[in-house]
Each structure stands twice: as C-alpha cells, then as structure tokens.
Amino acid sequence: MSNIPAPTFSTCDFCDAYKNDDSGSFRVLPPVFRDFGGLTQFSGPISTVQCHEDNSLVKAALDTPGEGRVLVVDGGSSLRRALVGGNLAAAAARNGWAGVVVDGCVRDVAELSASAVGIRALANMPLPTEKRGQGLRDVAVRIQGVWVRPGDWLYADADGIVIHTTALP
Numbered sequence: 001m002s003n004i005p006a007p008t009f010s011t012c013d014f015c016d017a018y019k020n021d022d023s024g025s026f027r028v029l030p031p032v033f034r035d036f037g038g039l040t041q042f043s044g045p046i047s048t049v050q051c052h053e054d055n056s057l058v059k060a061a062l063d064t065p066g067e068g069r070v071l072v073v074d075g076g077s078s079l080r081r082a083l084v085g086g087n088l089a090a091a092a093a094r095n096g097w098a099g100v101v102v103d104g105c106v107r108d109v110a111e112l113s114a115s116a117v118g119i120r121a122l123a124n125m126p127l128p129t130e131k132r133g134q135g136l137r138d139v140a141v142r143i144q145g146v147w148v149r150p151g152d153w154l155y156a157d158a159d160g161i162v163i164h165t166t167a168l169p
C-alpha cells in the first residue's frame with residue numbers, strides 16, 4: 001500500500017481530449033519549467049503577477065488567502081533574481097495557495113521542496129530581488145509565448161502544465 005494519493009487528473013488525458021481544439025481555450029505551456037515544490041500535482045483558478053526582478057507583489061499576493069488558486073508570475077524569464085524563496089513558499093502553503101508558477105527563478109530549494117504547495121520555475125538562483133513595490137496584479141500575461149489570464153484554470157502534473165479558460169472535468 002502506498003500513501004501517495006491517486007492523481008485526480010492527467011495533463012496527458014487533457015491533451016488527448018483537446019489536442020484538436022483550435023479555439024484557443026486550451027493551451028499547453030512549453031516544457032521549460034522545473035518542479036521545485038512539495039506537491040508535483042496541483043490545479044486551480046489563476047491569479048497573476050507581472051514583475052521584473054522585484055517580488056513585492058508576489059509576496060503581497062502569497063500573504064493573502066489563496067483559496068485554492070494558482071499564482072502565475074510573469075517575471076519576464078529573468079534568470080538574474082529569485083522571485084520566490086522559502087518564506088514565500090511557506091506563506092503560500094499556509095495561506096491555501098495550490099501552487100506558484102514562476103517564469104523566472106526561485107531560491108531556497110530545500111525549503112521549497114518541503115512546502116506543501118506546487119512550485120514550478122525555470123531555474124534556481126540564490127540572489128534575491130530588490131523590493132521596490134513595482135509590478136502589476138491580475139493582468140493578462142504571456143508566459144513563454146502563451147497567454148495566461150486571471151480566472152483561467154491551470155493544471156500541473158509530472159507531465160506538464162496546461163491552461164483552460166474554465167475548469168476541466
């Protein structure tokens with residue numbers, strides 16, 4: 001007997017069902033994200049932050065109730081600063097965020113993997129940001145060329161990350 005809970009969805013099954021959908025409702029993120037969190041599988045409605053080497057708004061978001069949402073952070077793919085670290089990951093888990101997807105870097109990888117939250121990012125980078133209070137919250141963002149909008153649903157598992165405009169069955 002294993003203590004690992006059975007997956008409740010499969011991104012491969014979603015892709016089988018939607019691969020011919022050309023409406024734009026179903027999108028697949030390019031396979032450039034690494035898994036850093038304590039949860040490999042997560043899903044939820046999306047909230048977004050857009051920022052550049054300043055994680056002030058990421059911290060502000062993760063310090064509020066997540067209510068099962070996934071925070072998608074458009075960090076412009078910068079590899080120069082970490083937008084999420086151990087403290088923010090712990091806050092995300094404590095406040096009920098399902099996951100955080102960062103188009104950018106993270107740090108404190110041991111703490112991230114010990115946090116009960118999904119965390120995907122491009123890479124790890126030990127340098128933190130300068131907090132200047134700059135960025136945008138809940139705007140449409142382009143992640144690796146794919147539009148992601150607040151209120152879209154995100155599904156992540158070991159095979160990848162997919163987005164749909166509504167919750168998938």
Ligand SMILES: O=C([O-])CC(=O)C(=O)O
Pocket residue numbers: 055082083084085086087088089107108128129
């Ligand atoms: O606060 C930061 O900039 C990120 C960080 O190191 C943490 O979340 O622990």
